[in-house]
Amino acid sequence: MYLPHHFAETRPEELHRIMTEYPLGMLVVNGPHGLDANHLPFLFEPTTGTQGHLIAHVARANPLWTDIKTGDDVLVVFRGAEAYISPNWYPSKHEAHRQVPTWNYQVVHVHGKIVIHDDERFVRSVVARLTRLHEADANPEAPWRMGDAPDDFITERLAAIVGIEIEITRIEGKSKLNQNRETRDRLGAIEALEQRGDTELSSAMRSTLK
Numbered sequence: 001m002y003l004p005h006h007f008a009e010t011r012p013e014e015l016h017r018i019m020t021e022y023p024l025g026m027l028v029v030n031g032p033h034g035l036d037a038n039h040l041p042f043l044f045e046p047t048t049g050t051q052g053h054l055i056a057h058v059a060r061a062n063p064l065w066t067d068i069k070t071g072d073d074v075l076v077v078f079r080g081a082e083a084y085i086s087p088n089w090y091p092s093k094h095e096a097h098r099q100v101p102t103w104n105y106q107v108v109h110v111h112g113k114i115v116i117h118d119d120e121r122f123v124r125s126v127v128a129r130l131t132r133l134h135e136a137d138a139n140p141e142a143p144w145r146m147g148d149a150p151d152d153f154i155t156e157r158l159a160a161i162v163g164i165e166i167e168i169t170r171i172e173g174k175s176k177l178n179q180n181r182e183t184r185d186r187l188g189a190i191e192a193l194e195q196r197g198d199t200e201l202s203s204a205m206r207s208t209l210k
Helices: 012-021 120-138 151-158 183-195 199-207
Strands: 024-031 034-041 043-045 053-059 073-085 102-117 161-176
Touching: 012 043, 012 073, 012 102, 012 161, 024 053, 034 053, 043 120, 053 102, 053 120, 073 199, 102 199, 120 151, 120 161, 183 199
Parallel strands: none
Antiparallel strands: 024 034, 024 073, 043 053, 053 161, 073 102, 102 161
């Protein structure tokens, strides 16, 4: 990833926030047929291993888990908030007219070693934990639980998926949030985004002003 120093995201708490608040990661592997990408909801375990682990599952029909093997290097990309930035939002533009549009965004690249878990116990645990996490937000008063469905149905569905675990070896982050611009232009873009209701990106941009 092209990473100018002023856009390098090195704050562990911010890297972890993006990985947890935007859990749909893009898993990139280099298998026998070349590069392949799959989009999966991941659960981040920050206290497992030296830099944390990611866990998820894929459909058994997905060739991903047979095309690669345990120990292979993989990349998971997490995309955070992003938006187009108009030069009209910069106060300096109206003085010199020497500004151009850009795109602000946050992204985290997680490098690691993959482990394939083709066993029901691991898969059941992954599904249960992912369900508890996301149902707490989607349906806090009456969350769906695996026990709501018949046991034979759940067993059948679990047999149709395979678990994966990624031992993280390196985390690289990029927050391209106008850090290379003067403060008044950064504030102008932040205020414009807030007026549009794009508070996630504007909040991230404000955090870089501190």
